[in-house]
Amino acid sequence: MPSLLSNRLAKRMLRPAFSLVEQRLERATTALQADLDALHHEVADLRRQSYGLGLLLDHAGRDGHRMATATQLDTLVREVTSVTGASCEHARRDLTVAYRTVVALEALGVGRMAGSTSDICGKLATVPLLAPPSEEVLEIGTQHGLFAAALMRMLHRAGVEPRLTVVDPLAGAQVPTGTASAPVREDVVRANLTLCGSRSGARARLLQGGSGDAGVRARVGDRQYGVVVLAGDPAMAAVLSDLRIAEELAVEGAAIVLDGHGDDSRPGVGEALAKRVADGSRLRILGVVGATAFLRAG
Numbered sequence: 390m391p392s393l394l395s396n397r398l399a400k401r402m403l404r405p406a407f408s409l410v411e412q413r414l415e416r417a418t419t420a421l422q423a424d425l426d427a428l429h430h431e432v433a434d435l436r437r438q439s440y441g442l443g444l445l446l447d448h449a450g451r452d453g454h455r456m457a458t459a460t461q462l463d464t465l466v467r468e469v470t471s472v473t474g475a476s477c478e479h480a481r482r483d484l485t486v487a488y489r490t491v492v493a494l495e496a497l498g499v500g501r502m503a504g505s506t507s508d509i510c511g512k513l514a515t516v517p518l519l520a521p522p523s524e525e526v527l528e529i530g531t532q533h534g535l536f537a538a539a540l541m542r543m544l545h546r547a548g549v550e551p552r553l554t555v556v557d558p559l560a561g562a563q564v565p566t567g568t569a570s571a572p573v574r575e576d577v578v579r580a581n582l583t584l585c586g587s588r589s590g591a592r593a594r595l596l597q598g599g600s601g602d603a604g605v606r607a608r609v610g611d612r613q614y615g616v617v618v619l620a621g622d623p624a625m626a627a628v629l630s631d632l633r634i635a636e637e638l639a640v641e642g643a644a645i646v647l648d649g650h651g652d653d654s655r656p657g658v659g660e661a662l663a664k665r666v667a668d669g670s671r672l673r674i675l676g677v678v679g680a681t682a683f684l685r686a687g
Contacts, residue, residue: 446492451501457488461507465678469511472676472683473518480514486546487513490539498581500533500571503620504648508679512646513539515678516616517547519644519685523615524551527638529600529631530621530648531557533571534578537593540618541585553582553593556600556609556621601630613640620648628661636671639686645672650682658682 446455462484469480487510495501502509513536526544528537537553544551561574571577575595582590598605600621617635621627628647635645647662649655662682666674672684 445496451495452503453505455488455492455495455506457506457510465507465511465514468676468678469515469518472515472678475518480518483514483518483543484510487539487543490542494535494539494542494581494584498533498535498538498584499577500535500573500581502536502539503532505679508648508681509536509539511678512536512618512648512681513543515681515683516540516644516646517543517549519675519683520547521549521615521644522642523613523640524549525612525614525640526551526553526616526618527556527609527614527635528553528618528620529556529634530619531555531578532573534581535584536620537578537618538582538585538590540616541582541587541589544616545585545587545589550587551589551616553589554596554609554612554614555593556596556598556605558599559595559597600634601627606634609634610638613638613643615640615643616646617643618646618648620646623649623655623657625657625661625664628658629665632661632665632670632672635684636686639672641686643686645684645686647682647684649680651677652680 448454462481465484466477466480469475469484470477473480475483488506490513491502491506491509521544526540528540531537534555537555541551541553555578557573557578559573559575559578561572575597578595579590579593582593584590596605596608600606600609617639619628619631619635621631632647639645647658649658650662651659662674665672671687673687675683675685677683
């Protein structure tokens, strides 16, 4: 008996079914091609957008890229709330503002902010939430002054009109920043401080030299401070010296920011803090955000 498909009568009977299948396959193929074309255009648009975003946020000219992730932000929220006692909503809001501030100032300024995105944003959000008891701010180690400008903006948002004192060698050396470099000089720091958008930048005191220099030490000791940022020489002896300066010059309740704590490349920072606390100190450790330890002066 001939097969069903070789039977002419069967073919005639099945032709409508074959035609229906062909039509459906054609419609499915057409729809699939349309979906593929749409996907191709979407991917092309995403690539164009990603390229532009990369120009703004990639690693060129800074320590690393500024592409934040949801995981990073969630971790920072937990750390900031632990250190400051602020609500998660409040911490997330201030971290978002800090991130925008970092991107804006690095886009406009000369040089870059040292450190990872998490570390920088964590510092900028945490300091105002600790409610500094005085508007006097001391920063030991400023490099290009961009972090100081960002901190001034964040304090202004919190209702504080800061008065900034900066201590730095300002040696003028060319500091590598990705494929570019920027000088560390007073004119560069002052130009960047103008970006904080207030008279705080214009009236900032810049004391050229090391924090251990007798002349600098005498000038910086003419007042007490509500915020002290220690971001100078990470060697253990230098950090110990800076911690002693912070103890002497911080008003009661002042926020002390110790940069580089927990950073494996700067072991002297953690060692110095542990030694100072063990020897007896009026500085109380509040916790760590990113790679920064926060302390409160008693």
